[in-house]
Amino acid sequence: MSAAVEYARQNAGRFLDELKALIRIPSISTLPEHKQDVNAAAEWLAAELNRIGMENVEVIHTPGHPLVYADWLHAEGKPTCLCYGHYDVQPPDPLDEWKSPPFEPTERDGNLYARGAVDDKGQMYMHLKALESLFKANSGKLPLNVRVLLEGEEEVGGEQIARFIREESDRLKSDFALVSDTEMFAPGLPTLCVGLRGMIYTEIEARGARTDLHSGMYGGAAPNPFFALAQVIAQLKDTAGRILIPGFYDKVEKPSDDELSAWAKLPFDENHYRETEVGSTRLTGEPGYSVLERTWARPTLDVHGMPGGFIGAGAKTVIPAKAVAKVSMRLVPHMTPQEAFEQYKSYVESLTPDGIQLEVRLIHSGDPIVVGTDNPYIQAATVAMKEIWNKETVFVRGGGSIPIVGDFERHLKIPTVMMGFGLPDDNLHAPNEKFHIGNFHRGIESIIVFFEKAGAIAG
């Protein structure tokens, strides 16, 4: 075992305590009233990066939430890794469904329960602790060059980091990126994610009457924006789940036969998945595709919320002047957000009901990604994980977007190793988010070994 892994094992308890301290800062990027908390988390991380031995540590203030940057670039002739993570979290509501307070990290059954435990504070913090372990075990040196770039607005679109990468790509020159914001396919099964769906997140605003009207007096004459949105939404997918936007599937790339046959061998039980993860009476989605294909390799469309009108308890008989639907689509390789949005927008506009004006807005988007499994850094990661977990590493795709991975590819021209240690039942974005504590520690060890092996590749 490497000395760095040994160090990580000896300091495991402290590492977890530090993570708890970070989690207690409620750095909710979506809520303006938590802006100071987001700042505080950035300052906390900058201090920690300094402490462990990183250089050029900087809290970069932006029009949005700050970025945190640090580097250590003294491994001559070695490759450079760009470590990315985000320290902002989703809002915790609905609060009453949490078994312990969302910002008071609580250990139960080998898990750490808290908002941000796994997404992404816990996973991001593994990078810092792997670096600390390597510094300590190697007299203040790392086996490769490292840049760390952390953001505080991943949950609100990541606009600032996207601009930073676009405008300051020279300053970020690296050979590959490491992102730990994905999950293992099953407990104990080392997993690398080599594909991600892209996405477009949109709003459809429907406007009818000039002001809110009373449904008693105007019902039967005034257009109802919610009814209009229901009509539009019901025509976006058929009842079986197939998206009806013309041309939407035209450029969808089918996974290779190798990939499909590998997926078929993964330990996946559809009934178990339905019962324990989803908990619905049936699964939905396009007929003719397996669940893994539907969630990894097929575009999908979801409605997230419909703001407007009256949402309190009881009855208010308003015909609202306007209503909004938040609708997103997941995209797969060879689709582009721009073309998908154009197809969607013109289709939605073609469905405009009488008396209603629709506005279709793009809130944010991300490109779909595929990384070749023969990439040397992916190979190094594969071997490193196998060493720590004593099992063959499996390659999967992710259904969600990590827009930053697209930015790395587009602006820095580098591939990303997506080495994540979340589990499928971690309740991301939901009450009772958790991180398996064993995965936190094995994750740190996996990253240490990965850095050691990646350092052996010609930079």
Next chain:
Amino acid sequence: MSAAVEYARQNAGRFLDELKALIRIPSISTLPEHKQDVNAAAEWLAAELNRIGMENVEVIHTPGHPLVYADWLHAEGKPTCLCYGHYDVQPPDPLDEWKSPPFEPTERDGNLYARGAVDDKGQMYMHLKALESLFKANSGKLPLNVRVLLEGEEEVGGEQIARFIREESDRLKSDFALVSDTEMFAPGLPTLCVGLRGMIYTEIEARGARTDLHSGMYGGAAPNPFFALAQVIAQLKDTAGRILIPGFYDKVEKPSDDELSAWAKLPFDENHYRETEVGSTRLTGEPGYSVLERTWARPTLDVHGMPGGFIGAGAKTVIPAKAVAKVSMRLVPHMTPQEAFEQYKSYVESLTPDGIQLEVRLIHSGDPIVVGTDNPYIQAATVAMKEIWNKETVFVRGGGSIPIVGDFERHLKIPTVMMGFGLPDDNLHAPNEKFHIGNFHRGIESIIVFFEKAGAIAG
């Protein structure tokens, strides 16, 4: 001119000043912090009823806001009128859209601007001033027996008065009721409302997954409750606006040919209505019916809000575990809320999408109402209004419910004369609510003459 009308004209200025004093009490029944104000308005009215000569004046405390009762029952052999009004008001927000403060009544262009000016403080107060005028002009006597019953929670559902009428119907024995909470069809056009739509207000709750899920990871497999609700709602009406619930129109009573031809003669300009009142690009509703038929005599269905999921700014990629649609239907004579709800519920349930569980709940309901235009009190009101306004009185219906009118019919077995003096642009429940001051004074005079003529009918 009767001496009572003469008295009202001589005291017009004072009457208006008194109304302003009542309006300055911000008796907002929906807001707990205004509970004392609602009480203060009740006490103010009780004092005024005593002052003008009513007897047995009582502020009746209830688990909700108080009722105010008074009577004068010394007109032997004469009919008894039950005067109803409400002294509570809607919240004034959005405050920044008011041109003058909502609780500082302000005269502009012949109107009195304030929250409650017309709904219903101003209209209710006409009854009291008509009674005062009759007492003063007739040596402390009225031409008929009168009960006054005022409530302080009409804007929050009127639960206490409904219970009072149900449980103490003996104490309220009357021959007819007088309610001034409706409007004139056009300025200067004396109007009686002889029909009201009923309603059922419902919620449809759709449940999919057990907890909120991330649409990246589960999109394509987890059922989406908003999409399910959109599918259901889109099947409740066709694109032209016809309700698709089986049997829903079966018992709808068509207005008489007389009524229809009278409506056709009303001064109604559909384009003007669309542009100035609704402000939409087109009106909607069932084909083959005029706007007045659609809003007065046809059932309608509206969606008021869709709580659930993510409604904040920006993007949250949640597949919510559940979502709710608030849906109400307006009912017309010969429909019953119970049957309408049963038809609706079983139809909605039949539309349940795969993987979704639906629950359909009735929040509240009200019966539709029609009063015959040949009713002697309606006839007396018709003649009285014509005398004051020098125009033929028109009969209209109202699209909204006034649940108390149903309670009077059901529990007291009496018809209600709905003689209102609001105008279509009075901004009820909205900023800059107003009451035309001339209508306040002509309303008092109309009610005086109506009481005189109703007193001549055998009780």
